[in-house]
Amino acid sequence: MSGSPAVVSPAGGSTAPVSDTAALPRAPRRRSMPQAVLGLFGLVALVALVEILPRIGVVPREYFPTSSGIGSALADLVGQGEFWTAVLDTLQGWALGLAIAAVAGVVLGILIGSSRFTRELTASTIEFLRPIPSVALIPIAILLFGTDIESKLLLVVYASFWQVLIQVLYGVQDVDPVAQDTARAYGLGRWARVRYLIWPTALPYVMTGLRLAAAVALILAVTSELVIGNPGLGKLLATAQSGGAIATSYAIVVVTGILGVLVNVVFRVIERRALSWHPSQRGELPA
Amino acid sequence: MTGILRRVGLMFGLPIVLLAAWWFASANSVDFFFPPLSKILESLVDEWFGPRLAADVVPSVLRLLAGYLLAVVLAVSLGVLIGTSRTVRGVLEPVLEFFRAIPPPVLVPIFMLFLGIGDGMKIVVIAFGCMWPILLNTVEGVRAVDSVLSDTARTYGITDSARLRKLVLPAASPQIFAGLRQGLSVAIILMVISELFAASNGLGFAVVQAQRSFAIAETWAGMLMLGLLGFLLAVLFRIVENRQLAWYHGLRRAQRSS
Numbered sequence A: 001m002s003g004s005p006a007v008v009s010p011a012g013g014s015t016a017p018v019s020d021t022a023a024l025p026r027a028p029r030r031r032s033m034p035q036a037v038l039g040l041f042g043l044v045a046l047v048a049l050v051e052i053l054p055r056i057g058v059v060p061r062e063y064f065p066t067s068s069g070i071g072s073a074l075a076d077l078v079g080q081g082e083f084w085t086a087v088l089d090t091l092q093g094w095a096l097g098l099a100i101a102a103v104a105g106v107v108l109g110i111l112i113g114s115s116r117f118t119r120e121l122t123a124s125t126i127e128f129l130r131p132i133p134s135v136a137l138i139p140i141a142i143l144l145f146g147t148d149i150e151s152k153l154l155l156v157v158y159a160s161f162w163q164v165l166i167q168v169l170y171g172v173q174d175v176d177p178v179a180q181d182t183a184r185a186y187g188l189g190r191w192a193r194v195r196y197l198i199w200p201t202a203l204p205y206v207m208t209g210l211r212l213a214a215a216v217a218l219i220l221a222v223t224s225e226l227v228i229g230n231p232g233l234g235k236l237l238a239t240a241q242s243g244g245a246i247a248t249s250y251a252i253v254v255v256t257g258i259l260g261v262l263v264n265v266v267f268r269v270i271e272r273r274a275l276s277w278h279p280s281q282r283g284e285l286p287a
Numbered sequence B: 001m002t003g004i005l006r007r008v009g010l011m012f013g014l015p016i017v018l019l020a021a022w023w024f025a026s027a028n029s030v031d032f033f034f035p036p037l038s039k040i041l042e043s044l045v046d047e048w049f050g051p052r053l054a055a056d057v058v059p060s061v062l063r064l065l066a067g068y069l070l071a072v073v074l075a076v077s078l079g080v081l082i083g084t085s086r087t088v089r090g091v092l093e094p095v096l097e098f099f100r101a102i103p104p105p106v107l108v109p110i111f112m113l114f115l116g117i118g119d120g121m122k123i124v125v126i127a128f129g130c131m132w133p134i135l136l137n138t139v140e141g142v143r144a145v146d147s148v149l150s151d152t153a154r155t156y157g158i159t160d161s162a163r164l165r166k167l168v169l170p171a172a173s174p175q176i177f178a179g180l181r182q183g184l185s186v187a188i189i190l191m192v193i194s195e196l197f198a199a200s201n202g203l204g205f206a207v208v209q210a211q212r213s214f215a216i217a218e219t220w221a222g223m224l225m226l227g228l229l230g231f232l233l234a235v236l237f238r239i240v241e242n243r244q245l246a247w248y249h250g251l252r253r254a255q256r257s258s
Helices: A033-055 A067-078 A081-113 A116-129 A134-145 A149-173 A177-185 A190-227 A233-242 A246-274 B002-026 B037-048 B051-084 B086-101 B104-115 B119-143 B147-155 B160-197 B203-212 B216-244 B246-257
Strands: none
Touching (some): A033 A067, A067 A246, A081 A190, A116 B002, A116 B216, A134 A190, A134 B160, A134 B203, A134 B216, A190 B104, A233 A246, A233 B104, A246 B086, B002 B037, B037 B051, B051 B203, B119 B160, B147 B160
């Protein structure tokens, strides 16, 4: 049995693998120096390609600005207060939504997951609600909240809640039965069992769920701004595009990509920190 | 016997209670935004399973499938190519990570610029958006193929194409399926979003039309329809996955119980 948790659900309940095998907490990859250099080379090549292709006319230049064009549009944006307000608006919706989803997911996950009865009772409902695409909520979000932040939060929370909940459910079921019996035999109370037994067991799963949820939350925050028109980067993009500011549109897309990468990196670091004690993060030690 | 009864009760108990609660709580509702469930279901059956099924739902689903299949073929073949070479992987990985990190819906306004607003744009947006999770998972799965196995296969003189079919793809398939599942949910999101901007038919388009004209019951019914579609696709995916990965699930169970 490898040290990686979160691949297949334990016996009982559904047997679907946890949503993302790639997102397992895994041993830090040993990146040799050349790998980093290669990666940098790849990025430079991408920038060069985007500069050259429109110039020599392989792609139509009016729709496909050059790297330098996107770069100068980006520089313009960075100088504007409006841009930073938009970034903050997006991040605010993202962070609030993620926090609500995380707390709700963890609390409900532990409540539902710690008894077999509640687990079986809710399984069918969860399996039905989870695959409902959160964009299905857009019309009702508009009707109820208009462009207030609540409509953005509704989408973000709905999408990221399931990511956390599912992982917590798997995590809670993963508790070692022997440890469970031992804790009971030693007379640990309910709270102590949650704190010292269930929580540490579920933590790797919680972290995986949080990382997935963080990525999804950003997607839904931007989507909501783009479609519903809440203030933020998505709205800025919609405005730029309809105003024909092509290079600016591309620059905003690049910014959302950078935000996405940052979110991934930050959550990987948090995961590694929080799980530094866990075998999956420690890597192999020579015996 | 009681075991079966118990399981059936557990499976349908909560959904029935929730639906009943919704039914009765909304039965005499005069709230404009929360019409009675009976009205919503009426609209679901009359409209969405009636004329709108062929006019809106089918075109949406076809675009979804076209985009998704395009992405699967492209991403898996590219993923195998990239995953087998260490150098190519090193060069492309940061670039791919960047593309995956872009929230896919922001691509709709960009792609609209040069592809217009027809079916082609929607299919390309769906394909482009759900390609990255599949691609990156394939790369990772191919990279992690047991090196002893692949060396053995090479020593025995097994040809490249046989090695690909018998070793690399099966070994990477659990990871590939994880990517396929993520890709599918992105594809559904993009199916809806691409129709919100500019369209003349489609599920997303029709739901938003209903919402703009304040046909509230129809809006709710459209949301239910989208939910049903998402659920149905997830079930279909699960069936395919369980067939393809039966060996893997069995292996994991055996490892766990040992």
